[in-house]
Amino acid sequence: MRILPSADRALSRRVLLLILITALGSAFLGCAGRRVAPFHPPGDAYLSPDDALRALAVSAPGDQTLTVTARIEINAHGQRRPLKAAMMMRKPANLRLESVPLLGPPDFFLSIDAGELRVFSPENNGGIFYIGRSTARNVNRFFPLALPAADMVSLLMGQPPAMEEDSSLRGEWEEGLYRVDRYIAGEKTLSLWIDPAGDRLLRVRAFTEGGDIAYTAEFADHTSVGKSFLPQRLTITGEAVSLSLRYTEVRLDNDSEPFALPIPEGVEPISLD
Incomplete structure (x- = not known):
């Protein structure tokens, strides 16, 4: 075994001492000062539910407008209805949908703003x-699922519904995915399944007050759009109804185009309330 000269041994000891001092100093500063959220590289394990949600938010569209062409299939009470539509969405609760029939002009328009x-x-x-x-009841008259508008828009954009301020979070690993459970007053109301490989949201499940499943949303075929990572296939399943969507021509932009449908001249609106 080669013996280092005394000068080299002294240099090695100084280098090791410097590394040790730096490491200890960082540890003491971390304990004494303000706690800083750890950086989460894609593909690494999450340290907490908040860490997982922060990683998920990095690839979210934010306040940008998502525009897609959607092939929609509605299955309700044993009946299947296919539909093609142009959709425009922006969080927290803006939606514009126009049907794209095989022949002729659009025959259905819907907006939430x-x-x-x-x-x-x-x-x-x-x-x-x-x-x-835009209550869940009114939306359900024209949309197969009775969801609050903000939750529906979030799901259609491949994002989780907003977390209430009075909720608590728990997280655990499940078959390679990280599951985040949201609790309100001790009752589990929502679960998210996140793939750490790319920080992709794969599943959302909401629960009723009695603990039954209200709906399950699943997301697949994620693609990179700008700085965001969005699913191209979505399936939302509720009681006796399911909604499947496949997105093409996916685009994100900063358009401030209005979402609300204009009232046609000469047409008297009918109130839903």
Whole structure:
């Protein structure tokens, strides 16, 4: 074995001492000062539920507008209804949907903006225009799932519903995925399954007050769009109904185009409230 000269041994000891002092200093500063959230490189294990949600937020669209062409399939009570639509979405609760029929002009329009739902169905006599609050009940009249508008828009954008301030979070690993459970007043209300390889949200499950499953949303075929990572396939399943969507022509931009449908001239709106 080669013996280092005394000068080299002294240098090695000084280097080791410097590394040790730096490491100890960092540890003491971390304990004494303000706690800083650890950086989470993609593919690394999450340290906490908050860490997982922060990693998920990095690839979220933020306040950008998501525009897609969607092939939609609605299965409700044993009946199947296919639909093609152009969709425009922006968080927290803005949505614009226009049908794209195989032949002829669009025959269905829906918008949610500033807490207001508007629906227009063109007909020979000028059409029918509905207007009302964007409550889950009103939305369910035209959309197969009874969800709050903000939750629906989040899911359609491949994002989890917003976390309430009075909720608590728990996290654990499950078959290679990190599951985040949200609790309110001790009751589990929501679960998220996140793939650490790319920080992708794969599944959302909401629960009723009695603990039953309210709905399950699953996301697949994620693609990079700008700085965001978005799913191209979505399936939302509730009681006796499922909604499947496949996105093409996915685009993110900073457009400030209004979402609310204009009321056609000569058409008297029908109130939903």
